[in-house]
Amino acid sequence: DAGVTQSPTHLIKTRGQQVTLRCSPKSGHDTVSWYQQALGQGPQFIFQYYEEEERQRGNFPDRFSGHQFPNYSSELNVNALLLGDSALYLCASSLRSDYGYTFGSGTRLTVV
Amino acid sequence: GQNIDQPTEMTATEGAIVQINCTYQTSGFNGLFWYQQHAGEAPTFLSYNVLDGLEEKGRFSSFLSRSKGYSYLLLKELQMKDSASYLCAVRVKTGANNLFFGTGTRLTVIP
Numbered sequence: 001d002a003g004v005t006q007s008p009t010h011l012i013k014t015r016g017q018q019v020t021l022r023c024s025p026k027s028g029h030d031t032v033s034w035y036q037q038a039l040g041q042g043p044q045f046i047f048q049y050y051e052e053e054e055r056q057r058g059n060f061p062d063r064f065s066g067h068q069f070p071n072y073s074s075e076l077n078v079n080a081l082l083l084g085d086s087a088l089y090l091c092a093s094s095l096r097s098d099y100g101y102t103f104g105s106g107t108r109l110t111v112v
Numbered sequence: 113g114q115n116i117d118q119p120t121e122m123t124a125t126e127g128a129i130v131q132i133n134c135t136y137q138t139s140g141f142n143g144l145f146w147y148q149q150h151a152g153e154a155p156t157f158l159s160y161n162v163l164d165g166l167e168e169k170g171r172f173s174s175f176l177s178r179s180k181g182y183s184y185l186l187l188k189e190l191q192m193k194d195s196a197s198y199l200c201a202v203r204v205k206t207g208a209n210n211l212f213f214g215t216g217t218r219l220t221v222i223p
Contacts, residue, residue: 042199042213103154
């Protein structure tokens with residue numbers, strides 16, 4: 001049973017560029033949440049998608065946007081990248097918002 | 113807003129017991145999670161408390177006091193592989209029921 005799959009695993013982008021990160025949830029899960037984890041910090045909630053809609057959003061600017069597809073997979077898009085966007089981006093899936101979040105290994109984004 | 117505090121770093125000896133504390137101030141508390149995260153890896157689920165008391169699972173136990181806004185994770189018979197970051201996360205009763213994390217406690221187990 002595959003867990004949460006994220007791609008790519010590592011990415012280097014230049015300031016001002018745009019990036020798309022992808023997440024396939026665990027089989028049977030229908031809800032995807034995205035987190036940003038800066039070095040030495042805990043994960044910070046970006047947003048959650050359920051039924052292809054953004055259900056809730058954390059304290060992140062509009063440069064961060066997302067999408068959920070009918071197969072429950074999800075994308076995180078970040079526009080106009082800043083150096084401060086360098087972080088590990090984690091995707092977590094769950095069945096609705098029930099107990100039982102499964103995290104992917106993350107995408108390490110470096111902005112230079 | 114949500115405020116979750118835990119120590120930044122701890123060191124303990126192999127075979128010993130260590131307690132990692134977490135205090136929180138949240139609105140709409142709906143459960144507390146502990147995750148283990150090795151460097152560069154995904155957080156993995158350790159425990160979940162929603163009612164007061166102690167939950168035991170092998171070498172790991174977690175305690176919750178909702179009235180005090182306090183939890184701890186107890187690790188017994190420490191092994192070198194337990195060196196990792198331990199994340200305390202509170203689930204908040206909002207439309208999304210999402211998790212808010214503390215900064216994590218980096219535990220180093222020494223021989």
